Amino acid sequence: MKVAVEDGLCIGAGNCVLTAPAVFDQDPAEAVVVLLDPAPPESEREAVELAVQRCPAAVIYLLP
């Protein structure tokens, strides 16, 4: 599974961190998304899919 983020539009809501804390963090300066693991294990798929849905700015992508 490959994950990408487009942080230019991120508004720092933090839903991704709440949903998939093993995959996402926020930078301390502007609370913008930090992708901890661009190739997370399959066990994280459900959490990552929900994080994609719950991102208000739609900046998280699950790549095929």
Added chain:
Amino acid sequence: MTLPTLPLPREWEFPFDPPPEFALLRSKEPVIRVACPTGIDAWLVSDYAGVREVLGDGRRFSARPGQIAHVLKSFDPESPVDGKFSRMDGPEHVRIRRNFAPQLSHARRLAEMRPLVEQITTEAIDRLLASAPPVELHVTFSRWITTAVIAELIGVPPGDRHLLHSAAQALFATTVSEEELQEALMPLFGYLYGVVGARRANPGDDVLSRMIVHSAGSDRPLTDDELVMMNGALLIAGFDTTASLLSYGLVALLSMPSQWAALCADPSLAPSAAEELVRYLGVGTGLLRQATEDTVLGGQRIKAGDYVVAAVQSANRDPALYPDGDRLDVTRRPGAHIGFGHGAHTCVGQQIARMELATVLGSLAARVPSLRLAVPLAEIAFKRDTVVRGPAALPVTWS
């Protein structure tokens, strides 16, 4: 031909649900023209996919008219934006959000705030249990808690907190004119200009000081006007919306004994219960946008300049989200509800709201499991003429 009127919540008939006409609209006519009470006509979008599309595309559907100008007369959708971030789009708007986020929605900062929220909640329940039932909860408990939290965060001392209440009352009321609104907000904004000046000179550890210090290092530091606007919005929205959902949520839970019992049996369900209540009850009056170009939505041709009302609560009941969405279920598996909105304007305080709601609901369930309504549900009066829905008063008792 006259247009149908925008269906608005009728809590005296349906205390917790969007009016039933939405079920038919979602399945048959998810995008239709309606007449709104403030005199504008708009496209009403009522299905989950459509509402997500509208709120998620700030370029095609601008926030310029203001979130609530379809129901609040005091907001003219054609007036100048005047620096209000809730009406801004694109990079200008993101700049403001990037100044809010480190203070309000950074996971570690929220963890630092948790002890404050827990302490305020403990004190509120101590005071509740020390008084003789029946007690009215909305003003003396819900609003007391949420006012204390946001005021502590921004550093407004207890003696000055009345300024928030009168401002909120005017801001969210549908019957207030634009002039009356400006007059009601002036004392709070005047006060905040003073506070901003003081914090620039002597920054503390509060949200306002941190915003000043943090933005001072950027290439566009926040101006006094911006700081007052942002913190005024936080103060007003921060206490009334959360308190109202807390009270409204308690009415719902206490009216559904199996749900309250589930929470009391396992108070660790509180975060899930909080999330479910936001989905179930949130934003019943919908959110306004304006199309920036000719476009198509739900098979309808929208013209540039057309207003669009996103029916959030209806979207959250769409079977496309959960097959049994009209049922309140505190054990529901997490999903992508949009009770805090969606897109760039999604609620800026949602993480604090989640934390407050979960902390209070969990503590109440653990400490006062015998809590119940002191009057029948039919006698609970709901606030009228406001977009911040919930009970006007919440009489409760306990054993």
